[in-house]
Amino acid sequence: MPAAQPPASPERTRPVCPTPASPAPEAVNSARGKGRPRSAAADRAILDATREALSELGWGGLTMGHVASRAGVAKTTLYRRWPSKNELVVDAVATLFDDLVMPDLGSLRADIEAVVAQFAGLLARPETQAALLALFAEGIRDRQLHRRIREAIVDPQKRLVRQGRAAAQARGELEADLDTESAHEEVDIIFDTIAGTVEHRVLVSGEPITPEWTRRFTDLLLGPLTTC
């Protein structure tokens, strides 16, 4: 995969990758406005093409040249923005998770079921399926990529768990936290359980998330949390 890399990149002329995570929405050339600005349309076309190619060809089949030609862009333009396939795919996929929100429907059960349904809807899309697992797989080896995944995808989701717990505590459905240490671990365990179970059901077992399944799964989650 590394292929060539002769002088190991002497020094970049420009920061490269102007979209660290969430760039300025409509700022074509927000910062230093010296020369010709980068085409925002090209950015969008590239990210769209990446998602499409990803769902059709998978991670291994995704080719920089293919993405470039599909986006109507030169391959060099791709490399001017993203240093590697990893970074490109993270950016292309992370935006999909922006839609996840904590609804606050008035009961813990309803909130959980709503979040599970949202997450399931996201995972039902082929582009998310191929992208997520491929990213996780690469993240095992690449520490920097792993950090980017956590920042762009995992942490925003954990925030949802915290919000849901806080709302339930405000309603009196959950006891208040005794210490922050224990609360932190509780959030972690709930997050891993929800995300892991839904992902495993969809991506590994290959079965759909039905309302009936969501209900039973929520039963499992609520067991020790509610008053016995």
Place this chain on the structure above:
Amino acid sequence: MPAAQPPASPERTRPVCPTPASPAPEAVNSARGKGRPRSAAADRAILDATREALSELGWGGLTMGHVASRAGVAKTTLYRRWPSKNELVVDAVATLFDDLVMPDLGSLRADIEAVVAQFAGLLARPETQAALLALFAEGIRDRQLHRRIREAIVDPQKRLVRQGRAAAQARGELEADLDTESAHEEVDIIFDTIAGTVEHRVLVSGEPITPEWTRRFTDLLLGPLTTC
């Protein structure tokens, strides 16, 4: 990734891949013993080399030529046995799951914690981490690979859940199943929860499985199952 494939393989001269899942343990040339038998030592060397390369280089970095030279074997020998990287890696990894057993320690809690600990031990190994996620990722696109994964990895694990439930029912800790349909779904949901959560914690969140974590997670699982 597909690279060349000129006449699309006219017709194979031999069945290829003599190890569909669990080959004859020590039969060097169990079936038709006509010509020179395939070297069992080569088989072992190749699978070992695959696991090593996988943990060092990951899926994308794993190269057939690299595996061949590391195993002290010609690249052609590799292709004589496995038609592609996918099949090779499945075979190399599936054996790791053979060690999982349902202990029957006398209580549902102890059984669950033991299985979680076993699974966590397996996932702590770098070769399993890289291999499992990479396999799942490829399985999204490749239906045949997905079937092989289910047969070689997923189904054996589901069997553990059934055994654990049966033991708990025999002890009176769990009610007997009302109908097989509902029992089947119950097994699925429990399996996805255990496997998915442990995998997500280790592979995505990147945190270790401690005894303390296992205890809290088991609390979560046992909530609605035990008498309230």
Place this chain on the structure above:
DNA sequence: CTGCTTTCGCTACGAGTCGTAGCGTAACTG
């Protein structure tokens, strides 16, 4: 309008992998 700067698309390149074919040789069977 005139430079200056930066991006653009294009082409070409060396390095590297893929999976196959052909060869002579080794190993085992009847």
Place this chain on the structure above:
DNA sequence: CAGTTACGCTACGACTCGTAGCGAAAGCAG
């Protein structure tokens, strides 16, 4: 023994990777 199959080796065409160099386009400061 002959017959059959697996082995290691080399070479091959097709493909991807990431980079470099070119001329042209697009904006900005004077």
